[in-house]
Amino acid sequence: QVQPVESGGGLVQAGGSLRLSCAASGRTSSDDAMGWFRQAPGKEREFVAFITWVAGTTYSANSVKGRFTISRDNARNMVYLQMNSLKPEDTAVYYCAAHRAYRGPYLDARSYDYWGQGTQVTVSS
Secondary structure (H helix, E strand, O other): OOEEEEEOOEEEEOOOOEEEEEEEEOOOOOEEEEEEEEEOOOOOOEEEEEEEOOOOOEEEOOOOOOOEEEEEEHHHOEEEEEEOOOOHHHOEEEEEEEEEOOOOOOOOHHHEEEEOOOEEEEEEO
């Protein structure tokens, strides 16, 4: 089974950039997409972006559209989240998750079966 592992989080000033990486070891053909979610203290986990492995279809939440870019490297089983123009409200633990085909909507965290441990992103004002 796929086991996502995130890296790349840290502390950055507002307006800065970070790139998160997610290693999706054990990926099989049943895993059709990867998603990024985030959870801030006291808030529910929210969708950030997803990308499909085969077609490379992407979609991002309105709150990050134009600032965050999701990409993948199929040969390395890697997914990335390039985050630019960061804002204090982007502060959260960021999770990478694997979506299996026919499990449900890509935007719904309940559709994802395998999750990484998360990486902290802190944006100071």
